[in-house]
Amino acid sequence: MQNQPHAAPLAAGKGLTMPKMLGVAAFLAFVFAAVPMFIAATGRWDFYYTLTSVALLSIGAAGVWLTFYIGRINIGQGAYALAGGYVSAVLITQAGVSFWLTLPLAGLFCALISVLIGLPILRLRGVYFAMVTLVLTEVARLTALALPVTNGAKGITSIPLPGGVSVFGITLIPDFATLQNPRQAFYFAAIGLMILVYVILWRIVNSRLGHLCRSLQQNEELSASIGVNTAWLRIMAYAISSFFGGVAGAMFVSISQSIYPSSFVVQDSVNFMLYCFLGGLGYVFGPMLGTLLLYFGWDLLSVAGKYQLLIYSGAMITLMLVLPNGVLSLFDRKGGGK
């Protein structure tokens, strides 16, 4: 059953067709124009942070989705988000590096350690890989508690807001500390980052690399036997995945302006995975939708008081019963999915 091939409409499409271009344009218009207008009109300024969180978490989830794509259940993204957060926090507070520079550095650092960790553990499959990554999150937390550079249990606090970036006197990014509404700026930054990540993900899936990954998901021995360098492919996918995790973590830290060993824990790792499941493993944009539904859903349910968790989990179970292949499987053409 694990090896059953399946069509992925959004993933399998080749090239940009006209309707797709329109869809992308509509999405861009929605997130960059419609959402801010809606917020300005209704005065729901708190949505900015919620949507920023959704954007950042869906970046992490995109990484998890990519490891699913090579047939690995990744419950360790929290570890990389935490590592990325610490890299950014340490560089900003101790070396005075600009936040915007620490963002890719955090990602690269995570990609690097993920290669070291991935070399041995990517040989594992199924639940074994899942469990090792789960333990990895706990290891990351305990490491953060034990290392001197992370300031141990006391965490790193009072991290300054992202500074400005200007090239030849032209301000590309304004200094967040001077802004009237930094929440809005964070929203735009996070959404921009998210779009970038999903474009990259979409490109990967539709490239030769993506096809090879899919062959891995379906039958690893077979792809190895026809000359696919499976080890390299796995490491590559895992490193990209961890890069995303690190970036998401670093960005979060700039918003909370603090980081603790408990900033990303096992629960976050599990959540990243759940976002992917809920959206649908066969769809590139599944993790984005899954994050939106699960994260935003919890916030909206806070009106239910003490029944919040009950309704939330009840809805999750119901959704799974109705759409076991993820929400996006709703849009599968009839018979095309089986």
Next chain:
Amino acid sequence: MEQIIANGLYLGAQYALIALGLTLIFSLMNVLNFAHGQMYVLGGFVCYTVVAQLGMPFIVGLVASALVLAVLGGLIERFLFRPVIRRSKRDESTMLLAAGIAFFLDAVILLLFGEKQRGVPKVVNGVFNWDFRIIMPYDRILIGMLAIGLIVAFILFMQYSKAGRAMRALAQDRVAAQLMGVDVDRYSMIGFAMGAMLAGLVGALLVTITGVNLGMGGPTSIKAFLMIMIGGAGVISGAIAGGFILGMMESVGLSVLSSYGDVTYLVIFATLMIFLAIRPQGLMGKPWG
């Protein structure tokens, strides 16, 4: 030294019993039951209600927990896992369902039993003290013995009963078992009910010693995952071995590494990761579980 081994054995016995239920469910249905820890907590609370609130003897609480959890497990398999497994394209999808059930049980436990730590009075009083070399309260010895007794009973059941044999056949090869006339649906349901029952039994046993609170669910699941990974997923002897090994590791690790403080658990977990990287299928598991 004797004390460390005694502690390890006691921990190991309770861990092994937790791991058994989880591995049974995994071997039959390839489902990693994220809600296993919550079932354990629920068992503890049922026993607490029967013993501490209703004033019944401990053994009644034990039986009540086993029954409630068995029924719950059966229902969960029949109405939740079975339809989802049938319709989903990838086995892993059941993880979301299991996680949803875990959250749901957490919510129900909070609403029904409250947020406080609960415990029932000691079953037997007194402390066994062998010249200060081994100190072990009698109730711990009793619970440890009961746990080992249950493990033995479980093994005998799986080995010699008709249902046990059918489940082992199912675990080995689902399709072949079906072709040989094993009622797959029926035994999946029985297996899930048994797995849940085991979780409930451990919860009920331990409520007399460690007590129970709603937060124990998630971490217990993760510990149980670790144990079945050490021993090999889906293998009964592996779960028992995994339970005892983890118990021993904690007991020895905490003593040997106590002067290094904060890194004790880091070392334990890192060792586990390295072990699994070297031996991916655990001690006795089928490769690629």
Next chain:
Amino acid sequence: MLRRSFLKSTALAAVATLALIPAAHAENAKLKIGFVGVTSGPAAAWGISNQRSMEARAAWLNELGGVQIGDTTYDVQIVAFDDQKDPKRAIAGMEKMAQDGVHYVVGPNVDDGAAAVRPVAEQKGIIYFPYAFPKTLYVAPASNAILGMVANYQSGPAIYKYLMENKGVKKVAFVAANESDPLSQRDSGIEAAKALGLEVVSDKVTYQVDTTDFTPVLLPVLQAQPDLLVLSGVSPANAPQLIRSARELGYEGLISTETAQDASVLAEGAGDLAEGFISVGGASTEELASDAMREFVERYTKMFGEYNDESNTKVYALEYIIETLKANPAAISDVEEFKKTIDTFEAPNPFMVGDAKLRYVGESSFGQKRQLSVPLVVNEYRGGKFETLFVAEVD
């Protein structure tokens, strides 16, 4: 089927309660006070006792006709948000409070959450009352956080000193869970003990919060033969198990903690073995509780079925907010006014007998008044309930 009807009925109940709350007291204006903390999952006990204290007190005040601030009479409404002990969620909770026009928020319950909400609180003009101890939250330039209870680096020295003088304690050992809050508390406890001239014989042992058997954890600690075993930042769930394991291993010295505990939890989890256990609480012991405190406990029990002794310290934050607003009605929408009032504010403490006062303290710890003066009541567990060992005050 069963589950579905259960869901349906709970959903109905939820809708019903939502619909009923605003209808009950339609005549008065609303004074919204927020709570952002953890009310589900492993640490639920902390936040729930917090939220319930607030709700019980608010219901009581509203029943009396509301609170008069300036010329207006308000009904107190508690707006609660469950952050699941996740700092990312805590920020969302604080944003939601700002959205609802709430200026005074009780919580979060843990260090990381309290640090994470600081930017929002300062930008949106919210004063918040965390139950977290890091000094950076309260020392300038931070100015919007007010510590809601006695910090362990304040209560610890008082307890150790008392035990040195009265019980002849010389050697002390620390054990803590390997999480941020307990570890920070352990470190400051060690510092305080050393400053008092105590010998710290064991300070490295930690445990995972999900430990089910503490015997291996405590074995090396007790081999160091301390006179006093300090359970730093211990959660109410772990405390009885630790006490029980220590006693069963033959430990005969004292055991103490600087966090609030619940007597019935200790009774169930450790029974007689918990005799003499020292912890910190509010003014709920027989000797100190005023009639108002007794009535509060009664009302809380009636509303939620069971009282939680942790609420003894958690009843105060709401009282302080309301009393300070009464003293300066302009603060109702302007936290800068509130901060001005902090320095001079004083009102009688309704929950304690005698002439105890509600006032803001913290000068010596934080350099500015950013702490509620909650009576530092050190309790001893005796025969199923807490008895006052001694009472101190923080300055």
